[in-house]
Amino acid sequence: MTRTSLRAAMPALHAATLIAALAAAGFVARPAAAATPSDAKPATGARYTMADFDKVTKIDAHVHLHNADPAFIDAARKLRFKVLTINVDYPDFPPLDDQQRVAIALRQAAPADVAWAVSFSSETSDQPGWLAATERRIDAGLKAGAIGVKVWKNIGMSIRKPDGTLVMIDDARFSPLFSWLARRGIPLLGHQGEPHNCWLPLDKMTVNNDREYFAHHPQYHMALHPEMPSWEDQMAARDRMVAAHPTLRFIGMHMASLERDVDELAAFLDRFPLAKVDLAARIGQLQYQSQQDREKVRRFMVKYQDRLMYGTDVSQPPQQSGAELLREVEPVWRMHWRYFNTEESFKVDDLDQPVQGLGLPRAVVDKLYHLNAERSFPTAWKAAR
Numbered sequence: 032m033t034r035t036s037l038r039a040a041m042p043a044l045h046a047a048t049l050i051a052a053l054a055a056a057g058f059v060a061r062p063a064a065a066a067t068p069s070d071a072k073p074a075t076g077a078r079y080t081m082a083d084f085d086k087v088t089k090i091d092a093h094v095h096l097h098n099a100d101p102a103f104i105d106a107a108r109k110l111r112f113k114v115l116t117i118n119v120d121y122p123d124f125p126p127l128d129d130q131q132r133v134a135i136a137l138r139q140a141a142p143a144d145v146a147w148a149v150s151f152s153s154e155t156s157d158q159p160g161w162l163a164a165t166e167r168r169i170d171a172g173l174k175a176g177a178i179g180v181k182v183w184k185n186i187g188m189s190i191r192k193p194d195g196t197l198v199m200i201d202d203a204r205f206s207p208l209f210s211w212l213a214r215r216g217i218p219l220l221g222h223q224g225e226p227h228n229c230w231l232p233l234d235k236m237t238v239n240n241d242r243e244y245f246a247h248h249p250q251y252h253m254a255l256h257p258e259m260p261s262w263e264d265q266m267a268a269r270d271r272m273v274a275a276h277p278t279l280r281f282i283g284m285h286m287a288s289l290e291r292d293v294d295e296l297a298a299f300l301d302r303f304p305l306a307k308v309d310l311a312a313r314i315g316q317l318q319y320q321s322q323q324d325r326e327k328v329r330r331f332m333v334k335y336q337d338r339l340m341y342g343t344d345v346s347q348p349p350q351q352s353g354a355e356l357l358r359e360v361e362p363v364w365r366m367h368w369r370y371f372n373t374e375e376s377f378k379v380d381d382l383d384q385p386v387q388g389l390g391l392p393r394a395v396v397d398k399l400y401h402l403n404a405e406r407s408f409p410t411a412w413k414a415a416r
């Protein structure tokens with residue numbers, strides 16, 4: 032997860048709050064959160080429709096659940112959604128051990144619906160003993176069902192060497208760990224850098240949520256901090272690391288921070304044939320590109336249909352109930368379904384002008400929404416034996 036994901040979730044939260052208030056006042060029907068699942072099969076045709084939303088298996092492969100109450104999972108199941116909840120070494124989240132306890136509890140309660148990824152702290156990564164301790168921690172996570180290991184942008188953007196320079200993801204200290212993961216076939220889920228907008232002035236940013244977030248958080252707005260590594264520096268360090276571990280199953284979170292141009296992301300996927308990416312918290316960037324050249328985005332989605340995973344990056348604060356979380360995420364899930372499946376034009380929070388849906392073929396949608404995640408994480412989403 033990321034600061035971006037929090038701001039990505041914000042408009043949805045506000046919309047859900049507004050809808051709930053209107054519903055309480057009797058102005059609109061409650062959102063369909065409590066609707067019973069349909070056992071009907073999706074209608075046949077080249078594309079899914081909005082009516083198929085709760086009839087097709089879907090995986091949100093990038094969420095952060097921090098509350099062991101299974102209410103959210105139970106409600107998501109009625110919409111045919113499964114999740115991958117990802118632990119992150121992020122100071123705004125609960126401590127890693129708490130995140131892990133929640134993830135294991137949720138998976139144990141619903142192994143067919145919940146998968147999780149383990150993470151670790153890099154704060155002491157320059158000290159002897161860190162590597163062995165980190166491998167032990169990951170091993171314990173894998174024994175408890177973790178399907179991969181997450182590394183976050185604190186590597187590259189906040190952890191420093193004694194001389195003050197930033198520790199990048201291709202630093203030699205991490206190489207033995209990534210080789211160990213590669214040998215064992217364990218996926219590395221990497222979020223390095225930030226969206227390219229972070230390095231642009233506010234009036235040059237392409238989506239509203241970036242503009243709003245960085246206007247209110249100048250300390251994180253890299254355009255104001257030229258002493259920090261550039262977006263190009265972050266991408267180059269990540270690429271050197273992936274190139275140095277050619278058998279590593281690398282999964283780039285957030286379109287591998289190459290969200291600004293599907294051609295750049297295509298070049299990354301061409302260069303690293305084992306790599307895959309999720310779309311979490313960057314679908315607004317795809318929609319922005321759709322406004323410029325919808326056919327180009329559509330061609331990308333079709334050509335790389337085996338390499339892309341759907342995800343939202345929705346984050347649950349520990350005190351947030353499952354019902355509240357569902358009210359926040361369900362409108363986002365439905366908006367994304369509309370974008371990928373239909374050819375309707377509609378307004379989204381990220382953009383001032385309407386966007387037209389991509390109308391992707393069913394086979395592409397099935398890969399995006401569950402088959403690629405199931406193939407990438409073959410032990411995930413299996414009922415207990």
Ligand SMILES: [Zn+2]
Pocket residue numbers: 032033036093095117344
């Ligand atoms: Zn995330």
